[in-house]
Amino acid sequence: MKTWHIFLALFVNALAIHDFQDLRQPTEIISQNGALNFTFTVDVFRYIGQVNYTTRAYYYHGVGSIPGPTWRVKAGDTITFTLKNALPPGQSTEYEHNTMHSPDTTNMHTHGLHVDPYEDDVFIEVHPEEQHVYTYVLPDNHAPGMHWYHAHHHGATAFQVIGGLAGAIIVDPVDDSIIPPELSNMDEIVMILQHMKFDSDPGNGCPNSENFVNAFRPYSYLEISDEIGDTLDVNPSLANTSLADFYVVNGQYQPRIQMRPGEKKVFRLLHAAGTHTLEIEIPGCNIYRISRDGVYRSEPTDAVDVIVLIQASRADIIVDCPRPGTFNLKSTIDPSRDNIVSSNVLRYFQDPILTIEVSGDELIMPLPSQLPPLPSYLSDLQNVSRQDIAGQYRVDFGQLRGPETCNFGINGMLFCGPDVYDHIMTLDTIEEWIIKDAAPESHPFHLHVNHFQVISTTYQDDPNQIVFEIGEWRDTLAARNVTTIRFRTDTFPGVVVLHCHYLRHEDLGMMQVTYIESSPETDTEDHGTGSIGQEAEPNRGGIKHSESIELHESDMNSSGQFKSSTYVFFTTVMIVVLSII
Ligand SMILES: *[C@@H]1O[C@H](CO)[C@@H](O)[C@H](O)[C@H]1NC(C)=O
Ligand SMILES: *[C@@H]1O[C@H](CO)[C@@H](O)[C@H](O)[C@H]1NC(C)=O
Ligand SMILES: *[C@@H]1O[C@H](CO)[C@@H](O)[C@H](O)[C@H]1NC(C)=O
Ligand SMILES: *[C@@H]1O[C@H](CO)[C@@H](O)[C@H](O)[C@H]1NC(C)=O
Ligand SMILES: *[C@@H]1O[C@H](CO)[C@@H](O)[C@H](O)[C@H]1NC(C)=O
Ligand SMILES: *[C@@H]1O[C@H](CO)[C@@H](O)[C@H](O)[C@H]1NC(C)=O
Ligand SMILES: [Cu+2]
Numbered sequence: 380m381k382t383w384h385i386f387l388a389l390f391v392n393a394l395a396i397h398d399f400q401d402l403r404q405p406t407e408i409i410s411q412n413g414a415l416n417f418t419f420t421v422d423v424f425r426y427i428g429q430v431n432y433t434t435r436a437y438y439y440h441g442v443g444s445i446p447g448p449t450w451r452v453k454a455g456d457t458i459t460f461t462l463k464n465a466l467p468p469g470q471s472t473e474y475e476h477n478t479m480h481s482p483d484t485t486n487m488h489t490h491g492l493h494v495d496p497y498e499d500d501v502f503i504e505v506h507p508e509e510q511h512v513y514t515y516v517l518p519d520n521h522a523p524g525m526h527w528y529h530a531h532h533h534g535a536t537a538f539q540v541i542g543g544l545a546g547a548i549i550v551d552p553v554d555d556s557i558i559p560p561e562l563s564n565m566d567e568i569v570m571i572l573q574h575m576k577f578d579s580d581p582g583n584g585c586p587n588s589e590n591f592v593n594a595f596r597p598y599s600y601l602e603i604s605d606e607i608g609d610t611l612d613v614n615p616s617l618a619n620t621s622l623a624d625f626y627v628v629n630g631q632y633q634p635r636i637q638m639r640p641g642e643k644k645v646f647r648l649l650h651a652a653g654t655h656t657l658e659i660e661i662p663g664c665n666i667y668r669i670s671r672d673g674v675y676r677s678e679p680t681d682a683v684d685v686i687v688l689i690q691a692s693r694a695d696i697i698v699d700c701p702r703p704g705t706f707n708l709k710s711t712i713d714p715s716r717d718n719i720v721s722s723n724v725l726r727y728f729q730d731p732i733l734t735i736e737v738s739g740d741e742l743i744m745p746l747p748s749q750l751p752p753l754p755s756y757l758s759d760l761q762n763v764s765r766q767d768i769a770g771q772y773r774v775d776f777g778q779l780r781g782p783e784t785c786n787f788g789i790n791g792m793l794f795c796g797p798d799v800y801d802h803i804m805t806l807d808t809i810e811e812w813i814i815k816d817a818a819p820e821s822h823p824f825h826l827h828v829n830h831f832q833v834i835s836t837t838y839q840d841d842p843n844q845i846v847f848e849i850g851e852w853r854d855t856l857a858a859r860n861v862t863t864i865r866f867r868t869d870t871f872p873g874v875v876v877l878h879c880h881y882l883r884h885e886d887l888g889m890m891q892v893t894y895i896e897s898s899p900e901t902d903t904e905d906h907g908t909g910s911i912g913q914e915a916e917p918n919r920g921g922i923k924h925s926e927s928i929e930l931h932e933s934d935m936n937s938s939g940q941f942k943s944s945t946y947v948f949f950t951t952v953m954i955v956v957l958s959i960i
Contacts, residue, residue, distance in 0.1 A: 400631060401637075402568065404568070405448055405449045405569065405629055408439070413456050414456065415450065415456060415458045417439065418460075418463060419438065419447065420463040421505075424445070430575055430617050430618065431616045433612060434613070435544060446546040446547070446571045447544070449548070449549060450549070451549045451551060453517070453551050453552070454552070455518070457516050457517075458515040462485070462487050464507050464508065466485075477534075477888035478887065479534055479535070479603070480608070482535055484505065485544065486502075486503045486504060486531060487531070488501050489548060490691060491527065491548070493869070494515045495516065496875060498513055501532070522675075522754050522757060523558075523675070524550055526547075526549075526673045526693070527571075527649050527691075529544060537598075538603050541576075541600055541652065549647075558751060560747075561746060565643050566644045570733065572650050572688070574626055574654060576599045577623040577624070579601070596725070628732060633731055634734075636734075637736050640739070640741040641741045645695055646695070646696050648688060650691060650693070653691070653880055653883070655690065658712065658713065659708060661707065664699060664735065665698065665699050665700075666686060667681070668696050670694065671692065672693055672853045672855060674757060674853075676851070678748060678749050685711075689846070691855045700735055706734070708735065709732055712726045712728050718841075725820065725881070756867055756869035759832070760867065761850055768811045769810065770808065771810070772802040774814050774815065774824060775791070776824070777791070777817055779792075787887070789801075789877075790891075798892075803894050806871075806897050807869065809866070810867075810868060814861075815862075816858035817860075822884065824877065825854060825879070827876040829869070829871075830854050831853060831866035832851070833853060834863040836861065838860040839860075847862075871895065876893075877891050878891070
C-alpha cells in the first residue's frame with residue numbers, strides 16, 4: 380500500500396498540539412534487507428497537548444513520543460530490538476503478587492505477532508538502568524496485517540499502557556502483488572487511539588468490599604498512578620478544565636484529514652488501550668471492513684454503520700465520503716446496541732474523535748472484490764472433524780468465591796505464576812477452547828502468539844455479528860456467554876499466556892499460562908525455571924495445574940455447552956484447589 384511517509388515526529392515535542400490540526404503519522408522504523416535493528420529507551424516524558432502531563436514514553440534516537448514509532452516489517456524479517464530502561468531507580472520493587480506494583484519495571488510484548496514465545500516473553504523484567512535485547516524472527520509465512528507493541532509487566536501493564544507505552548507494528552506482504560490493485564491504490568492512514576483520563580469517575584465499584592480495586596470501570600491516570608505507588612509527579616495541566624477525559628489519535632486531540640468526494644482510503648484503526656470499548660461511526664461516509672486484529676477477511680464487508688473496537692483490537696476499514704463537507708469519526712453509545720456491546724460503563728462517547736474534510740474533484744475508486752489469502756496457520760478450522768481436535772480447554776472469566784468477592788479470576792483462580800501451566804498442548808495440532816463469561820460486562824479475552832478462529836457462540840443478542848463474527852480470526856475477543864474458538868498450535872512450542880485485556884484485571888490476577896509441547900510427553904526444550912510448587916516436570920521447566928481442570932470431550936455437548944453437572948464439579952474442584960493454596 381502507498382504509505383504516508385511523513386516523519387514529523389521530531390517536532391512533536393516542540394509543538395503544542397491543538398485540535399483540528401492535520402493528523403500526523405507516527406515515525407516509521409522500516410526493515411531493510413530482512414532486518415530491523417533499533418533501540419527504544421523508556422524514560423520520563425512530558426506529554427504536551429490538550430493536557431500536559433508527565434508520564435513515561437519510548438525514546439527513539441533521543442526523541443520521545445506517544446504513541447511510539449511504528450515498526451514496519453515483512454514476513455521472514457528478523458527484528459533485533461534493544462529495550463533500555465532509563466527510568467530513575469529508587470521506587471519500591473517490593474510487592475505482593477497480583478497487585479498493582481513496580482511502576483518503573485518494564486518489558487515488551489508484540490501483541491498479535493506470531494513469533495517465538497521465548498522472545499515475546501512477558502515475564503522478562505527490565506528494571507531501571509537495565510536493558511534487554513529481543514530477537515523476533517517472523518516466520519516466512521507470517522500474515523500481513525497491523526499489530527501493536529506495548530509494555531506488559533504483570534502489575535504495571537495497565538499503568539504503563541494507559542500512560543502511553545504503546546505503538547503500531549505493521550507486517551507488510553513480502554510479495555506486493557498479493558494486495559489487489561484496488562487496495563494498493565488507496566492511501567493508508569494509521570490511527571492509533573489512546574485514552575487520556577484525568578477526572579475521577581466513581582463508576583461501579585464493589586461496595587461491600589474493602590478491595591474496591593477490581594471492578595469494571597475506567598480509572599483516571601492519576602488514580603492508577605496513586606494506586607501503583609508511583610512517585611513521579613504527573614502534574615497534569617488541562618487546556619480546558621471541562622475536558623478531562625478524551626481520546627487522542629496518534630497523540631493528537633481531534634485532528635483532521637482531507638479526502639476528495641468518493642475517494643477511498645484505508646484507515647488502520649488500533650485501539651491501544653485497556654479499558655473502554657469504542658463504537659466507531661462516520662455518519663455521511665461509507666465504511667467497509669477488510670480486516671480485524673490484523674487478519675484480512677476474504678472480501679470486504681458490505682457497508683457497515685459501526686465498527687466495534689474492543690480493548691486492544693484493530694480494524695482496517697476502507698472509508699469513502701461521497702459528498703463534500705466535514706464528517707466526524709466518532710464513538711457513540713447507541714441504545715439499540717445496549718445488549719450487543721455490553722451494558723456497562725466501559726462504552727465511550729466522543730464526537731468527534733477525528734474530522735474528515737471532503738472537498739475537491741470527485742474520485743471514483745472501486746472496492747477490491749477479494750483480499751489477500753491467509754497463510755496455512757490460519758486455515759479454516761470450522762469444519763474440522765471432532766477426532767482432529769487434539770486438545771480442549773475452558774477459560775471461565777468470573778469472580779472468585781469467598782470474601783474477596785470483587786476479585787476477578789479465571790476458572791476461579793488468580794494468576795499463579797509463570798511456571799504453572801493450566802493447560803498443556805501439542806505442537807501442530809488443533810485446539811478447541813471455550814471462553815465463558817457470565818457477567819453482563821464482557822471481559823476481553825486475549826491469547827498471546829496465536830490467533831484463534833471464532834467457531835460458535837451461545838450469545839444471542841448480536842445476530843448481525845457486530846462485536847465478533849463466526850469464522851473470523853482474532854487475538855482478542857469480547858467474551859460473552861459461551862463462545863467456542865479453535866486454533867492450530869503452529870510453529871512455536873512454549874508458553875502461551877492468556878489474560879483479560881481490561882488491563883487492570885490482568886494486573887490483579889486475571890491471567891493464566893498454558894504450554895505447547897514439541898511433541899507429546901517428550902519436550903526437549905528447557906526454558907522454564909520450574910521454581911513454583913511441587914512435582915516440577917524437569918523437561919518442561921514448569922508444573923502443570925491439577926489435572927481436574929482439563930476439559931474433556933464428554934464435558935461439552937456438540938453446541939459447545941457445558942453440562943451443568945460438569946460445571947458444579949468444576950466449581951467444587953476450584954474451591955478445593957483454592958483452599959489448598
Ligand atoms: C544492531 O545494531 C547495533 C548498533 O549499531 C550493533 O552493535 C549490533 O551488532 C546490531 N545487531 C545486529 C543483529 O545487526
Ligand atoms: C502545555 O505546554 C505547552 C508547551 O510548553 C504550553 O504552550 C501550553 O500552554 C501548556 N498548556 C497548558 C494547559 O498548560
Ligand atoms: C471545553 O470543554 C467542554 C466540554 O467538552 C466544551 O463544551 C467547551 O466548548 C470547551 N471549551 C472550549 C473553550 O473549547
Ligand atoms: C463448512 O460446512 C458447512 C456445512 O456443511 C458449509 O455450509 C460450509 O460452507 C463449510 N465451510 C467451509 C469453509 O468449508
Ligand atoms: C446464553 O446462552 C443460554 C444457553 O444457550 C441462552 O439461553 C441465553 O439466552 C444466552 N444469553 C444471551 C444473552 O444470549
Ligand atoms: C447442548 O446444551 C444446550 C444448553 O444446555 C442444549 O440446549 C442443547 O440441546 C444441547 N445439545 C446437545 C446435542 O446435547
Ligand atoms: Cu476482565
